Amino acid sequence: MYELACAYRYVPAEVDALVRWWRTHASSAAQQAAVLELAAGPAEHALEFARRGFSATALDISPAMCARAREKAEQAGLELAVVEADMRDFSVPGSFGLVITMLNSTCHLMVLDDFVSHLRSVAAHTAGGGLYVMELAHPADYLGRAPRTATRWQTDLDGTRVRVSWGGPSDAIDPVTQVTMEHVSITVRGPKAARTLTGVVPNRFWTATEVDAAIRLAGGFTIAGCYGDFDSGVTLVSPGAWRMIMVLRRE
Numbered sequence: 727m728y729e730l731a732c733a734y735r736y737v738p739a740e741v742d743a744l745v746r747w748w749r750t751h752a753s754s755a756a757q758q759a760a761v762l763e764l765a766a767g768p769a770e771h772a773l774e775f776a777r778r779g780f781s782a783t784a785l786d787i788s789p790a791m792c793a794r795a796r797e798k799a800e801q802a803g804l805e806l807a808v809v810e811a812d813m814r815d816f817s818v819p820g821s822f823g824l825v826i827t828m829l830n831s832t833c834h835l836m837v838l839d840d841f842v843s844h845l846r847s848v849a850a851h852t853a854g855g856g857l858y859v860m861e862l863a864h865p866a867d868y869l870g871r872a873p874r875t876a877t878r879w880q881t882d883l884d885g886t887r888v889r890v891s892w893g894g895p896s897d898a899i900d901p902v903t904q905v906t907m908e909h910v911s912i913t914v915r916g917p918k919a920a921r922t923l924t925g926v927v928p929n930r931f932w933t934a935t936e937v938d939a940a941i942r943l944a945g946g947f948t949i950a951g952c953y954g955d956f957d958s959g960v961t962l963v964s965p966g967a968w969r970m971i972m973v974l975r976r977e
Contacts, residue, residue, distance in 0.1 A: 730888045741774045743956035751950040753855025759823025765831035769795035776804040783807040823856040833929045841940040849946030852976040862970040874968040889913045904931045947974035
């Protein structure tokens with residue numbers, strides 16, 4: 727159901743952007759290395775990289791998500807290494823020219839120490855001249871008058887309708903911890919039956935200056951670029967920006 731809730735994303739175009747930034751900002755040697763997706767869930771992006779011939783690894787803390795990623799790779803006939811581990815502190819064999827964390831999954835890092843530990847683990851696994859790309863929520867979602875992303879959406883997929891409610895007006899951000907307890911509802915309605923899943927998801931909001939501070943504290947990375955969309959022409963301050971995508975280069 728999580729997979730269906732995120733089906734509005736067009737993963738091939740997002741991977742196009744990731745490859746473009748990799749070619750632009752990484753050293754030529756790092757561009758020959760493998761790809762690692764963190765907090766990967768069903769590993770949609772890692773699978774797309776594998777589909778394009780890259781050596782890809784997906785990491786997630788959830789056994790169910792890891793099992794789903796393995797299942798999808800097997801069904802598609804793709805080579806994908808899957809690792810069950812915590813993104814705050816992990817060890818994976820080898821070195822990667824590109825590491826990615828998508829769909830604002832850094833919101834699961836609740837305090838600065840977690841973010842710094844996470845960045846140090848990523849740096850230890852990133853080849854020299856390689857990149858770490860983080861997709862975070864746009865600051866306007868929390869600090870602006872008008873949020874840049876929707877809290878409710880609907881997707882129709884081959885006779886299945888998916889309705890998602892992710893947070894809302896009653897889910898106020900804690901002004902001290904910057905954590906929101908977001909009420910989530912996902913309804914999947916097929917030709918014969920419907921199912922609804924509800925839950926509460928803690929979500930930590932990170933500002934651009936906090937991310938910059940975490941990068942400085944962790945060491946090992948410099949900021950190579952910052953984008954507001956998977957279109958390279960959209961900056962963080964562009965009117966159409968809806969994400970904060972940080973591109974870090976391994977020193």
